[in-house]
Amino acid sequence: NAGVTQTPKFRVLKTGQSMTLLCAQDMNHEYMYWYRQDPGMGLRLIHYSVGEGTTAKGEVPDGYNVSRLKKQNFLLGLESAAPSQTSVYFCASSVRPNTEAFFGQGTRLTVV
Amino acid sequence: KNQVEQSPQSLIILEGKNCTLQCNYTVSPFSNLRWYKQDTGRGPVSLTIMTFSENTKSNGRYTATLDADTKQSSLHITASQLSDSASYICVVSAGLGDYKLSFGAGTTVTVRA
Numbered sequence: 001n002a003g004v005t006q007t008p009k010f011r012v013l014k015t016g017q018s019m020t021l022l023c024a025q026d027m028n029h030e031y032m033y034w035y036r037q038d039p040g041m042g043l044r045l046i047h048y049s050v051g052e053g054t055t056a057k058g059e060v061p062d063g064y065n066v067s068r069l070k071k072q073n074f075l076l077g078l079e080s081a082a083p084s085q086t087s088v089y090f091c092a093s094s095v096r097p098n099t100e101a102f103f104g105q106g107t108r109l110t111v112v
Numbered sequence: 113k114n115q116v117e118q119s120p121q122s123l124i125i126l127e128g129k130n131c132t133l134q135c136n137y138t139v140s141p142f143s144n145l146r147w148y149k150q151d152t153g154r155g156p157v158s159l160t161i162m163t164f165s166e167n168t169k170s171n172g173r174y175t176a177t178l179d180a181d182t183k184q185s186s187l188h189i190t191a192s193q194l195s196d197s198a199s200y201i202c203v204v205s206a207g208l209g210d211y212k213l214s215f216g217a218g219t220t221v222t223v224r225a
Contacts, residue, residue: 004155040217041217042116042201042214042215042216042217042218043156043201043213043215044215045212045213058212059212090155090156092155097205098143098144098205098207099161100146100158100161101158101213102158103155103156103157104155105153105154105155106153106154106155
């Protein structure tokens with residue numbers, strides 16, 4: 001049972017490049033989330049999804065897009081990367097919004 | 113604005129000793145409070161979840177307490193081990209249907225032999 005798996009684990013981008021982060025969960029969870037973690041700050045919600053085909057903006061959505069075409073996958077896209085998007089990105093999933101959230105191992109992204 | 117403040121920011125303890133981490137929050141309404149452990153380079157892992165009516169919850173050597181009246185929580189680590197070295201994050205959920213969790217910045221615990 002893998003839980004929540006994120007791909008890739010590390011990535012370096014040049015300013016203006018695009019990329020997609022993949023999150024996959026095998027727990028049949030309806031709810032999935034993308035967070036970013038920056039030094040000295042708590043995790044902040046970028047986008048979330050309450051089910052296949054639905055997505056919604058979180059606290060810091062600017063510069064990111066998401067898609068949930070399949071229940072088990074939640075993709076986070078950066079269309080034109082900026083240095084301010086250098087961060088560690090975590091995907092999480094849960095049965096319901098107020099139940100335990102399971103996190104992936106994170107993706108460390110550096111934009112130069 | 114919903115906030116979660118944790119203290120101390122970091123601490124160092126000797127193996128075998130106990131320590132207590134603090135969490136104060138202003139989130140309202142309140143649904144539940146969670147403590148997560150995050151090892152370096154890993155994602156957070158849940159330790160405890162407490163609702164409004166729960167005062168204490170344990171998970172092995174970890175014991176969390178909650179005072180919903182004063183909006184304070186603590187995480188006590190008993191007989192620390194080297195594997196307890198990690199960041200401990202306090203997370204508060206505002207209410208039913210609220211998808212936004214409020215995260216504290218975490219307390220970094222270093223256990224030394």
